[in-house]
Amino acid sequence: MASEISPKAEIDPRAKIGNNCKIFPFVYIEGDVVIGDDCIIFPFVSICNGTRMGNKNKIHQGTVIGALPQDFEFCGEKTECIVGDNNIFRENVVVNRATHKGGKTVIGNDNVLMEGAHISHDTKVGNRCVFGYGTKIAGDCEIEDGVIYSSSVIENAKTRVGRGAMIQAGTTFSKDVPPFIICTKNVEYGGVNMQVARLHGVDEKTLKHLANAYRLLFHGKTSTFDAVNQIEEQVPDGPFIRHIIEFIRASKIGIITKM
Numbered sequence: 001m002a003s004e005i006s007p008k009a010e011i012d013p014r015a016k017i018g019n020n021c022k023i024f025p026f027v028y029i030e031g032d033v034v035i036g037d038d039c040i041i042f043p044f045v046s047i048c049n050g051t052r053m054g055n056k057n058k059i060h061q062g063t064v065i066g067a068l069p070q071d072f073e074f075c076g077e078k079t080e081c082i083v084g085d086n087n088i089f090r091e092n093v094v095v096n097r098a099t100h101k102g103g104k105t106v107i108g109n110d111n112v113l114m115e116g117a118h119i120s121h122d123t124k125v126g127n128r129c130v131f132g133y134g135t136k137i138a139g140d141c142e143i144e145d146g147v148i149y150s151s152s153v154i155e156n157a158k159t160r161v162g163r164g165a166m167i168q169a170g171t172t173f174s175k176d177v178p179p180f181i182i183c184t185k186n187v188e189y190g191g192v193n194m195q196v197a198r199l200h201g202v203d204e205k206t207l208k209h210l211a212n213a214y215r216l217l218f219h220g221k222t223s224t225f226d227a228v229n230q231i232e233e234q235v236p237d238g239p240f241i242r243h244i245i246e247f248i249r250a251s252k253i254g255i256i257t258k259m
Contacts, residue, residue: 018055033066036085050078050097054085054109062092069096069121071139077101084109084127096121099139108145120157132169144179146200162247164196176251178217179244180210188257189218202240209235213244217255224248224255 003021005011011023012031021035024043029035033047036055041047044061051066059065066081068074079098086109089095093113098105099121107119108127117131120138126145131137135149138157147161150169161167162179173187180197182190192211202210213235217227228248235241248255 030066048081048097050080051083052080053083056085057083057087057089059089060091060093063089064094065089066097067094069099069139071096071099071121074099074121077103079121080104082106084111086110088112090115090117093117093119095119096139098122114151126163146196148196158253160247160251163243164193164200166193166196173256175254175256176247177256178214178247180240181214183256186257189214206238206240209238209241210244213241217248 001020003017003019003023005023006025008025009023009027011029014031015029015033017035018037020037021039023041026043027041028046030049032049033051035053038056039053040058042059042061045059046064048066065083077100079101081095081097082104084107087107090113092115095107096105103122105119105122106124108125110128111125113131114133116134118136119125122139123137123141125143128145129143129147131149132151132153134151135153137155140158141155142160144161144163146164148166150167152170153167154172156174159174160176162177164180165177165183167177167183168185171183171185171187173183177183180193182193184190192207192214194207197207197210213231216230216234220227228245231245
């Protein structure tokens with residue numbers, strides 16, 4: 001089915017628009033843009049050069065996708081902003097494209113970005129994440145699947161958030177947040193995120209193993225290095241425990257504070 005495009009929308013003829021899209025008045029789309037099928041783009045949305053968007057995305061008023069990176073190293077190189085399928089961008093969301101030639105900012109599938117959220121240059125977002133009101137993600141961050149950000153969270157540059165983690169409202173953090181935990185407003189370990197872990201297929205027995213692993217990591221009187229070795233030695237192995245160990249060992253800036 002042909003797309004329904006308002007004559008009051010300003011769309012560069014070079015832009016590629018998929019089938020069955022609905023584009024409202026006063027939408028602005030630049031030339032080097034690809035939009036998939038079944039997308040809904042509400043008034044006053046801007047979709048900028050370098051954007052490659054999948055199917056069934058819904059973009060609300062005032063949002064800018066593929067905005068120029070807010071990075072002093074940006075010199076006008078050709079970069080991209082990749083958006084998957086079934087994402088919801090609420091009002092006044094900003095997603096920047098990457099900084100350096102060939103770079104990509106990536107938003108996966110089935111994510112919800114609430115009003116005023118901002119995803120900066122070169123950040124990689126997985127699937128099924130929720131970004132609460134006014135949450136700001138700095139450049140070069142890595143966010144795994146199923147992460148939940150409450151409102152007004154600030155994630156500083158080059159940090160990582162593990163699968164199924166939850167960040168409480170008003171938190172500002174500059175260290176990595178391991179998988180399946182709650183990060184408190186004081187940037188401390190607040191326990192295992194049990195409900196979300198269950199949604200990711202973690203059974204009750206494995207939940208106990210996760211809790212034990214994080215007890216060793218956050219409540220022990222050893223270094224992070226030694227705590228990870230203790231997890232390997234004392235906690236039964238499995239894909240979720242292995243993921244935690246690999247995530248922590250891959251950290252370049254360290255993890256959030258022990259209590």
